[in-house]
Amino acid sequence: MKKKALVIALFLLLVACIPLPLAAADATYYQDDTPYITQTVDYQGNLTSTKTAYRPLGVFSAAGILDDPQDLTIDDDRVYVADAGHGRVAVLDYDGVLVASIGDGVLDNPTGLHVSDDGFLYVADKALQSVFKFDLGGVLLETYTRPTEPLFGAASSFIPTKVAVGAGENIYVIGEGSTSGVIQLNYDGSFLGYFGVNLSNKPFLQRIADWFVQTGEYADTTPPSPTNIAISSQSLVYTATPFTADALKKLDINGNNILTTVNYNDEQSIVDLSVNDAGYVVAIYDDGLIVEYDPSGNMLFAFNVELASAEILGLVRVPTGIEIDEHGYLFVTDGQMDRVLVFEPTAFANLVHAAIDRYNEGSYADSRALFEEIVRQNANFALAHSALGKAYYQEGRIAEALEEYFLANDRGGYSETYWKIRDAWLKDNLSTVFTVLLVLIAVVFALRIVDRRTPAFARLHEAAKRIGGNPAVRRFTLVFDILRHPINTYYEIKREHRATVGSATAILVVLFAEYLLLLATAGYLFNPYAESINLGFEIAKFFGVIGLFVFTNYLVSTLSDGEGWLKDIYIAIVYALSPLVLGLVPYILFTNVATQNESVLVDLFSGVMIVWTAILVFLAIKEIHNYEIGETVKNLLMTAFAMLILVLIAFILYVFGSQLADFVLSWLKEVANRVFG
DSSP states (O other), X not given: OHHHHHHHHHHHHHHHTSOOOOOOTTOOOXXXXXXXXXXXXXXXXXEEEOSOOEEEEEEEOOTTSOSSEEEEEEETXXXXXEEGGGTEEEEEOTTSOEEEEEOTTTOSSEEEEEEOTTSEEEEEETTTTEEEEEETTSXXXXXXXXXXXXXXXXXXXXXXXXXXXOGGGOEEEEETTOTTOEEEEOTTSOEEEEESOOOOOOOHHHHHHHTTSOTTOOOOOOOOOOOEEEEOTTOOEEEEXXXXXXXXXXXXXXXXXXXXXXXXXXXXXXXXXXXXXXXXXXXXXXXXXXXXXXXXXXXXXXXXXXXXXXXXXXXXXXXXXXXXXXXXXXXXXXTTTTEEEEEEEOHHHHHHHHHHHHHXXXXXXXXXXXXXXXXXXXXXXXXXXXXXXXXXXXXXXXXXXXXXXXXXXXXXXXXXXXXXHHHHHXXXXXXXXXXXXXXXXXXXXHHHHHHHHSSTTHHHHHHHHHHHTSHHHHHHHHHHHHHHOHHHHHHHHHTSOOSOHHHHHHHHHHHHHHHHHHHHHSOGXXXXXXXXXXXXXXXXXXXXXXXXXXXXXXXXXXXXXXXXXXXXXXXXHHHHTHHHHHHHHHHHHHHHHOOGGGHHHHHHXXXXXXXXXXXXXXXXXXXXXXXXXXXHHHHHHHHHHXXXXXXXXXXXXXXXXXXXXXXXXXXXXXXXXXXXX
């Protein structure tokens, strides 16, 4: 406990010593509140409210300094702003004072800029279709224009909008409409190739649509072009692509994405992104949403700073750029209000960053104390629970680790931890388990010998035979018979009427109970439904699908010379579900002891049940209607089509019925208001 308190106290002291960037003197500050809600990710992967991570500190907004700022970068406590309206790069200090102007008379419409590790300023000018290299004193050193190498492409345009520079002065340029990827130039401007191309993933429905059009009229499958770029101190390239699931990418030396993130705002476009030396990535969307990810791609915080009407500190009208400095402060350019907003990290954000840094360094004991404090302040912070699970696991606190992984919904960590618990149990109890099994086998073997040599169990055999011959019992033993002799069983159902509607309904109810048991008690690692069971919906879905299949099959079979009556079809289909009736309970038990290492066996178990059931359904239709194989296939396809049509008709009736009901209710209300009103 003392160690935990000491770690937290040292962290808070470190935070207090971080230098704070200043803002314009006339800026107002929020003391207790912010004009937006901060969110993080909960255990279900959804956004949930959390404590404020970044607080608006102030603005750089002196009159006339900036005009249509489009991008910014920070180096050595200097803020370099692409001042597009003035055709220059404005250099500001942390007080918001203009200390230098670069590119006057050279630049026209600067839209992207970057300061390299070697101390040079690179500026992408969209209007001049060039990239310019300056020293930090403002002297123009180099101009990079359209590459002349044939590999660049004769029809490819060169309209630079963003630029970044890595080790060895490799220049990465985002070109407007460059669908081939990021343009990579050498230090002398020669073309090295395209980097990090986005792939075109044509949707399945689009592929089907292509079957019905002529060549040359296919839907456009041109891959989207990246629109922004950032580069880390390790020269790892990050790109942004609008309206895609992989909006943010971290590219290796081969241009492959090595970062997995979830885009919670995929209907909007990322305006800009930035990465600091620790690997934290921040991005801002065109609707004002600011998102921060940790070095592993986990979303930490999200908050929307879009300004609706009244001017409020901390909100922007048209976000055009974002940058994170070495102290963790965020700088955002507002292209309409001609200003730079500054956000400072709160103590909670610094706590989260410190915990993740300790965790990534392998200092699990130190990070544990910090993550425990995070959970104390916000119990819904899933990443903290997951990290605590890892820390507890490393310390040998396996039961606590399992609980934290469960709270984080971290199935990978839960599986690994549960495997260790199961392994320890088996080591302690394996000899006992084998002893019990051997004893049971010996007892069974001995009883068989006694049964063969003596009449000791004769009365039991007679009673079992008498019970088995009971017609009511025989109706239910068909569940076992159909697995071994399905054709004979269907003959008994159709010709000898061995089964009844009542027995079939009883079996169906048992199967439904097993289905609910599956939803509620299947192993955590293989059950995503335990917390979202709607009994009414499940009843409608289960019995509705089976009832619809039986009814439509009867209608189709009536039109295609089928011999089965509605009752026969219902009974046969229910008994065809016998593999599920007999297999679901063992399957549930197996999922409760299996880990993700045995997921293949779990899938095989469920696959065998489903395939076996499908075969029995096929044989049921064939035997009940006395079809050949081809006729059975045709019948099932027509049944599926008829089911689809009936569902569509029901949906249309529901929509029109709802609208009619709303119209009648509104009409009655209007009449009531006029008569009694």
